[in-house]
Amino acid sequence: MKKLICLTMLMASVCMADDAASFRPAETNVWGAEYPRVDDTGRVQVRIKAPDATKVKLNFWSGPKVDMEKQADGFWTLTTTPLAPGLHYYVINVDGADLSDPGSTAFFGGSRYVSAVEVPEPGSTYYSIQDVPQGQVRDVWYHSKVTDTWRHAMVYLPPDYESQPKKRYPVLYLQHGGGENETGWIRQGRANFILDNLIAKGEAKPMIVVMANGYARRPDTPAMSGPPPAGSMSSAQMRNLMVAAFEEDVTQVLIPFVDRTYRTVANRDNRAMAGLSMGGFQTFHITLNHLDKFSYIGGFSGIGGMMEDRKPDLKTDYYGAFADPAAFKKKVRLLYFGVGSAEPERFTARIRDLHNVLTEGGIEHVYWESPGTDHEWQTWRRNLKDFASRLFREK
Amino acid sequence: MKKLICLTMLMASVCMADDAASFRPAETNVWGAEYPRVDDTGRVQVRIKAPDATKVKLNFWSGPKVDMEKQADGFWTLTTTPLAPGLHYYVINVDGADLSDPGSTAFFGGSRYVSAVEVPEPGSTYYSIQDVPQGQVRDVWYHSKVTDTWRHAMVYLPPDYESQPKKRYPVLYLQHGGGENETGWIRQGRANFILDNLIAKGEAKPMIVVMANGYARRPDTPAMSGPPPAGSMSSAQMRNLMVAAFEEDVTQVLIPFVDRTYRTVANRDNRAMAGLSMGGFQTFHITLNHLDKFSYIGGFSGIGGMMEDRKPDLKTDYYGAFADPAAFKKKVRLLYFGVGSAEPERFTARIRDLHNVLTEGGIEHVYWESPGTDHEWQTWRRNLKDFASRLFREK
Numbered sequence: 001m002k003k004l005i006c007l008t009m010l011m012a013s014v015c016m017a018d019d020a021a022s023f024r025p026a027e028t029n030v031w032g033a034e035y036p037r038v039d040d041t042g043r044v045q046v047r048i049k050a051p052d053a054t055k056v057k058l059n060f061w062s063g064p065k066v067d068m069e070k071q072a073d074g075f076w077t078l079t080t081t082p083l084a085p086g087l088h089y090y091v092i093n094v095d096g097a098d099l100s101d102p103g104s105t106a107f108f109g110g111s112r113y114v115s116a117v118e119v120p121e122p123g124s125t126y127y128s129i130q131d132v133p134q135g136q137v138r139d140v141w142y143h144s145k146v147t148d149t150w151r152h153a154m155v156y157l158p159p160d161y162e163s164q165p166k167k168r169y170p171v172l173y174l175q176h177g178g179g180e181n182e183t184g185w186i187r188q189g190r191a192n193f194i195l196d197n198l199i200a201k202g203e204a205k206p207m208i209v210v211m212a213n214g215y216a217r218r219p220d221t222p223a224m225s226g227p228p229p230a231g232s233m234s235s236a237q238m239r240n241l242m243v244a245a246f247e248e249d250v251t252q253v254l255i256p257f258v259d260r261t262y263r264t265v266a267n268r269d270n271r272a273m274a275g276l277s278m279g280g281f282q283t284f285h286i287t288l289n290h291l292d293k294f295s296y297i298g299g300f301s302g303i304g305g306m307m308e309d310r311k312p313d314l315k316t317d318y319y320g321a322f323a324d325p326a327a328f329k330k331k332v333r334l335l336y337f338g339v340g341s342a343e344p345e346r347f348t349a350r351i352r353d354l355h356n357v358l359t360e361g362g363i364e365h366v367y368w369e370s371p372g373t374d375h376e377w378q379t380w381r382r383n384l385k386d387f388a389s390r391l392f393r394e395k
Numbered sequence: 396m397k398k399l400i401c402l403t404m405l406m407a408s409v410c411m412a413d414d415a416a417s418f419r420p421a422e423t424n425v426w427g428a429e430y431p432r433v434d435d436t437g438r439v440q441v442r443i444k445a446p447d448a449t450k451v452k453l454n455f456w457s458g459p460k461v462d463m464e465k466q467a468d469g470f471w472t473l474t475t476t477p478l479a480p481g482l483h484y485y486v487i488n489v490d491g492a493d494l495s496d497p498g499s500t501a502f503f504g505g506s507r508y509v510s511a512v513e514v515p516e517p518g519s520t521y522y523s524i525q526d527v528p529q530g531q532v533r534d535v536w537y538h539s540k541v542t543d544t545w546r547h548a549m550v551y552l553p554p555d556y557e558s559q560p561k562k563r564y565p566v567l568y569l570q571h572g573g574g575e576n577e578t579g580w581i582r583q584g585r586a587n588f589i590l591d592n593l594i595a596k597g598e599a600k601p602m603i604v605v606m607a608n609g610y611a612r613r614p615d616t617p618a619m620s621g622p623p624p625a626g627s628m629s630s631a632q633m634r635n636l637m638v639a640a641f642e643e644d645v646t647q648v649l650i651p652f653v654d655r656t657y658r659t660v661a662n663r664d665n666r667a668m669a670g671l672s673m674g675g676f677q678t679f680h681i682t683l684n685h686l687d688k689f690s691y692i693g694g695f696s697g698i699g700g701m702m703e704d705r706k707p708d709l710k711t712d713y714y715g716a717f718a719d720p721a722a723f724k725k726k727v728r729l730l731y732f733g734v735g736s737a738e739p740e741r742f743t744a745r746i747r748d749l750h751n752v753l754t755e756g757g758i759e760h761v762y763w764e765s766p767g768t769d770h771e772w773q774t775w776r777r778n779l780k781d782f783a784s785r786l787f788r789e790k
Contacts, residue, residue, distance in 0.1 A: 030503070030506060030507055030508070031506070031576070031608075031610050032506065032610075033506075033507075048492065049491065049492060049493075050489075050490060050491050050492035051490075051491035052449070052450065052490040052491035053448075053489070053490040053491060053492060054447070054449075054490070055447065056492075074491065092492075094445075094448070094489050094490060094492045094494070095445060095446075095447040095448040095449070095489060095490050096444065096445050096446035096447035096448060096469065097443065097444060097445035097448060097451075097487075097489045097492075097494055098444075098494075098497065099489070099492055099493075099494040099495070100494070100495050100501070100508065102493065102506075102507035102508070103507075104508075105508070106495070106501040106508035108425070111425060111426070111427065111428075112425055112428075112497035112498075113425070113495065113497070113499075113500070113501035113508060129536055129545050131538065134536060136533045136534065136535060137533065137534040138531045138532065138533050138534075139531065139532040139533075139534075139581070139587075140531060141524055141529060143526065150524050165560060181426070186534070192534075213426075215426050215427075
């Protein structure tokens with residue numbers, strides 16, 4: 001992989017004269033914005049107006065962090081080395097202030113709205129809009145007695161939901177990562193297109209996908225200063241309070257609301273939960289503590305309990321769910337772990353550890369590494385495609 | 396009104412010691428963000444990190460434009476004078492670069508994602524989420540043969556849409572302003588809550604609301620460098636090309652798509668169109684050129700043809716729709732103009748002019764000024780509330 005990139009970089013520098021022709025506005029840009037631009041090798045050109053700034057830096061969260069160059073016209077520019085395919089969050093730091101690129105759609109990540117640039121994956125159409133029957137995504141509000149607030153969720157209904165008014169559907173509860181919110185799986189992850197395309201090919205069963213906001217607080221607990229930044233919890237206590245409130249919201253409010261509002265098959269055999277990073281942690285916490293409600297479980301780049309720095313103990317951890325492998329196998333139709341091979345070791349090592357411990361302990365599960373992708377959305381799109389295709393099938 | 400504000404300002408300065416207690420995070424903030432903050436008088440406190448900047452300015456698009464003050468901790472702060480109730484767009488300029496406030500939800504306006512702060516209107520609940528039956532908003536994609544692209548729209552379906560599977564509904568096509576997009580009426584305008592609340596009180600008929608993206612380009616016409624900034628078109632020619640493409644998209648693709656996809660009453664008596672600012676211009680252009688398709692017409696802070704600097708000629712302008720007042724009255728059940736009394740004269744004067752010319756010409760219409768509001772969303776929320784309550788009723 002490294003050799004290929006070096007060769008590509010070499011070719012790119014040879015082809016410098018053709019830059020203008022091969023660079024085109026990123027598909028994540030707002031209507032009409034010329035920058036950021038992407039070329040076929042995955043290089044990204046960023047351009048920003050900051051005439052009076054003394055220092056401007058371009059910071060990709062999982063990628064280059066480089067000084068931009070001031071031009072005579074008051075704009076600062078930079079062309080990156082080739083980036084891996086996928087969606088890359090970035091901010092531009094102007095004299096110490098983090099700025100979103102006005103040319104980019106703003107995505108909610110890192111507890112704020114930030115820029116991101118889509119680098120196409122050659123030949124991949126599974127997460128693009130295609131001329132296939134399409135499901136619709138709904139903005140939903142429900143009142144939670146747990147948080148005593150109105151809460152917002154996104155709900156994907158499969159293409160035949162309205163043409164089949166008697167049909168009932170299984171449900172996947174799908175959670176975003178830390179610092180992101182309930183819009184992430186649609187806006188960044190394109191979960192609706194992934195499901196549409198899988199369902200059109202017969203590679204996934206038609207299903208409802210519920211994407212809830214993973215931050216929850218009981219009225220009687222202190223407010224956090226903000227959602228935890230991706231990859232690090234603010235404090236174990238805060239995290240546990242939030243996860244416990246979210247667990248109550250999901251199991252006592254959200255699931256009954258969904259089963260009341262949509263034509264679901266309201267039983268554990270037809271209910272799945274998965275999440276990425278923090279959402280994976282929440283998924284393991286909630287599902288393994290409520291095996292009466294879920295029979296499909298997925299963690300993408302995030303696993304429960306493993307935030308602690310020790311090997312898991314299958315007899316006692318995870319509410320003892322793994323203590324009896326035969327009983328677990330009978331209950332859980334799919335236990336799935338995904339991770340990107342290029343993620344930082346704090347993610348990969350722990351998930352591999354759990355994979356090994358579960359294998360030794362005789363707990364059936366699927367472990368899948370996404371080749372070459374980091375702790376970013378390309379990993380989770382691939383995970384969702386793989387995970388969704390395994391759901392709600394006879395064992 | 397001015398006297399009241401001065402008094403309020405005086406009171407605020409008297410109550411300075413209570414600042415910390417009375418300021419609270421704006422309801423438009425992202426989860427957990429402490430700033431921007433709002434107090435009961437409508438003052439806004441903004442705080443931004445920019446440790447190495449030499450000059451930081453706070454620019455409200457319809458409001459104060461002021462230098463921020465650097466604090467010892469690298470943050471810059473400012474407290475505004477009281478602002479009118481409503482949603483106010485703002486950017487922070489750091490050494491020449493426009494920055495969105497990371498504490499604010501990012502709304503699409505001015506052709507980019509920007510910050511905005513909600514200043515509550517005391518006693519107003521009509522645009523807030525209430526414990527009433529709720530409609531759902533859907534993300535919809537349709538392929539347009541006019542633009543040869545997939546296009547995104549938002550569709551509000553009324554609360555009883557699913558419980559009444561045989562019922563058919565009238566449709567309001569509702570357009571955003573220049574520099575905004577199809578998400579504006581939901582995210583900024585809260586059209587879904589306005590409709591839910593009106594319908595719950597029996598003050599509006601249950602209806603479907605379709606919010607489309609107002610930018611359109613035929614593949615054979617040149618790309619604009621970007622959507623026009625709010626209030627000013629890039630060029631008359633570009634504007635006309637874009638409006639013509641959008642007109643074809645609405646009449647040839649969008650309306651058939653909506654009538655095919657949802658349970659609509661697919662005739663002119665049950666079809667309305669309205670829009671704000673640029674969307675008002677588009678509404679007049681499209682409806683008056685297609686009176687076979689629409690019988691309710693609304694322009695909020697924006698009217699067709701009036702972009703030109705002359706009095707309208709009712710015999711020839713607007714496709715001659717006003718040439719025969721009796722015929723017009725027979726066809727058009729509602730012609731509605733709204734504007735905020737505090738808007739710049741380029742909006743108010745021209746709309747008042749048209750109102751006068753139509754009155755003299757014997758064209759029945761409704762003209763309504765929103766007291767004290769500018770070319771901003773509070774005007775358009777009020778307009779929608781008033782307009783929607785007049786739709787689809789017997790004359």
